Amino acid sequence: MLLRQYRALLRASEAIAAQRDLTSLHRHLAELLGAVAEFEALALILYDPARNVLCVQTCAATPRDQLTPVLELSVEAASHDWVGQLRQPLLMADVEQETRWPELAAWARQQGLRTSCFLPLAVVGRWLGALGFGRANVAEYSEADLEFLQQVAHQVAVVVDTAHNFEDARALEQEWRLLLEVNNSVVAHLDLRELFTAIAQCLGRAIPHDAARLTLFEAASNKLRIVALDSQMDGDSRVTTGGLVPIEGTPAGLAFTERRTVLVNRSELKKFAAPIVHRLLAKGVKAGLIAPLLIHGRVLGTLDLASMKDGAFTETDAGLLTQIAGQIAIAVENALNFARVRRTEQEMRRQLERERLMLEINNAVVSNLDLSALLTAIAAALRRVLPHDFTGLALYEAESNQLRVQALDYTRNLEVFGKTDLIPLKGTGAGKAFTSRKTVLLRHHTPKASAIEIVRHSAAVGFKSSCHVPLISRDRALGTLDVMSFQPDAFTEEDVELLTQIAGQLAIAVDNALAYREIEALKNRLTEEKLYLEEEISTAYNFEEIIGVSPVLKRILKQVETVAPTDSTVLIQGETGTGKELFARAIHSLSKRRERTLVKLNCAAIPTGLLESELFGHEKGAFTGAIAQRIGRFELAHKGTMFLDEVGEIPMELQPKLLRVLQEQEFERLGNTRTQRVDVRLIAATNRDLAQMAAENRFRSDLYYRLKVFPITIPPLRERPEDIPLLVRFFANKFAGRMKKQIKTIPAEAVAALQRYHWPGNIRELENMIERAVILTSGAELEISLADLKAAPPPVDATPIATLEDAERQHILRALEESAWVISGPQGAAARLGMKRTTLNSRMQKLGIARQR
Secondary structure (H helix, E strand, C coil): CHHHHHHHHHHHHHHHHCCCCHHHHHHHHHHHHCCCCCCCEEEEEEEECCCCEEEEEEEECCCCCCECCCEEEECCCCCCCHHHHCCCCEEECCHHHCCCCHHHHHHHHHCCCCEEEEEEEEECCEEEEEEEEEECCCCCCCHHHHHHHHHHHHHHHHHHHHHHHHHHHHHHHHHHHHHHHHHHHHHHCCCHHHHHHHHHHHHHHHCCCCEEEEEEEECCCCEEEEEEEEECCCCCCCCCCCCEECCCCCHHHHHHHHCCCEEEEHHHHCCCCCHHHHHHHHHCCCEEEEEEEEECCEEEEEEEEEECCCCCCCHHHHHHHHHHHHHHHHHHHHHHHHHHHHHHHHHHHHHHHHHHHHHHHHHHHHHCCCHHHHHHHHHHHHHCCCCCCEEEEEEEECCCCEEEEEEEEECCCCCCCCCCCEECCCCCHHHHHHHHCCCEEECCCCCCCCCCHHHHHHHHHCCCEEEEEEEEECCEEEEEEEEEECCCCCCCHHHHHHHHHHHHHHHHHHHHHHHHHHHHHHHHHHHHHHHHHHHHHCCHHHCCCCCCCCHHHHHHHHHHHHHCCCCCCEEEECCCCCCHHHHHHHHHHHCCCCCCCEEEEEHHHCCHHHHHHHHHCECCCCCCCCCCCECCHHHHCCCCEEEEECHHHCCHHHHHHHHHHHHHCEEECECCCCEEECCCEEEEEECCCHHHHHHCCCCCHHHHHHHCCEEEECCCHHHCHHHHHHHHHHHHHHHHHHCCCCCCECCHHHHHHHHHCCCCCHHHHHHHHHHHHHHHCCCCECCCCCHHHCCCCCCCCCCCCCCHHHHHHHHHHHHHHHCCCCCCCCCCHHHHHCCCHHHHHHHHHHHCCCCCC
């Protein structure tokens, strides 16, 4: 018996597999499975996750082609866990006695059944529903029966899944076909009314609706103007209308302001206060779908759909309308641009010739910083379209409160004005134009005598008319552009307009030329000041910010001096607070890259997800939030030095890219495949044990060895106690100056206590302690609280330094003895101490140090 069933199932499965849609499967399922299993009724129960309902449809065994109406049961409203129960085989031995699932039992009794069996329909990773078999008599289902029916359900599940996929593909095909039709309409129409008519036909097939509307934002009224309307509702018509839709209190206004598609039903429509919404509700509108017309970050208007059916639109419809609105936005912008182009085409033709002139003048403006050469180039170009005999440039001089002539251009060999001549502000056309900031047109020069010599002289030469235009840049009047002719009434209003445009360009060039002069002067002065300050503040090895005289520090500074001129990678190691960044700065300032940038990055201060972008940059759209292209730190450091602090915090996945930059000097930005090449010298710093991390596979060993080309270990403060007095004095002076205090002395016992302290926070801790002491100090003596130093370990050096003066004397004597009392030269005492020869002689004289004979 079982063998016959499986043979029948094989034949039935071939017929079932031939079904391509759920409607056909519903209609023929009972007929196909009649030879496989015994039943009087067959139920196909499908789960709709979008609506969270179970759709039950019954196929009677006879007649084969009759279907009962689909019954929808809400999972949320069910009194029992329908979904959970139907995810496994469910047997109702006697429907009349069934009390566990009243809903299912009631369904079975309605079908005239006494026994029912439900098998889950599932494919890999997804539950589709259940397949139910019902018998009119009380019957038993053995384990073999359930196993066989499960095989039947498996065959049906495959076909249901295939039908779902087929329907999804067909829906996607219809959506793309609609978008293609809309796109064809977009490219074929520049008239908004014709465009909307074509698109409305497409929309009606894809998203059923009763009215469609296209609105555009009108800035003058701050409302949405209805451009086109397609409606089947009473009182409306398919005509272009100029009605206005308020922004406030309407779904269209909400979509416009929030730049998102809005889906509303009748209950939500009632919440909008605008009268136009109430009128739509009165007409019977029960649902709305509104999409903004977005393009290039701007909202042009909205595309609105309305329906007389509540819940007519779905989220799927909203997504489709959003895409259509995006295409319509392109067409709307094209239409608006086309209208603007048509309006300006005639004007552009008229201005073409003079635009060519402006282009030529602009080229002269950007290529000349010399005012005489600039005016000559402008006058030569201007003379071709505007005949004249003289062009002059005069700039305001604050000292004399007059205009001083800066450049001249004549058509003849005349000497009307001389360079550097002064033009009074009163009684002259140029002066009037400058003070009023308006163009002055003199059509006829009067021959009568003038009290102003320069006016009398120009009239004597024969000039009959002139035009004087103010040069205004950044709301400042700089001077005037003066054009003169031997012909009376030589300049028209159009000429005046042209000269005004030219003066605008010329004013920018004059402003740039004046700024260039000022910048050059400042640059020369700053260069001299820089050289002076560098000479004054530099110490040995040019370590301006590193303070100390201890042998261990001098040894480190010697290493810095050795490696700085090279381009080798330097790894600075040391405890926190030892001043690793200061040594990185010193290496950079002594290197051949000191004129370029020292780019710093604390790897521990940047979130791991952003560190790669910070180092190497990214392209626009490379990841969420990348709204613009960004240049990374390595590109900024090109030809300079890159300082990576806390390099031990770089994640493992990013270390290969850093290693490539070190070895090949190349990388790619995020979101770009083009290789960027850089010339960067790397200095890395860490307070972690990279060797131990490499041994524990927490740091790439190849990167560690590539960083460790020239390691420098900064000693902790407890290993250089002789530097503490100098640091205390430096920090005390620094904070006293900042707080407007005068601290003249520092207690020797306090300095000795500071030298005995172990300083776990190193120089940073010392700096903070001195800052606190300066805050608490009220007199001339630094008040250092020694309470924080009680837990200090035994002193590193039990020999205290009596005073700073004694320490300085001993330090200078030691340097003199080591250099055999040679003061100057690269191996002399001055070089060892990091000071000038003259400074050392002065300090020796002050401290009473003389060479022993």
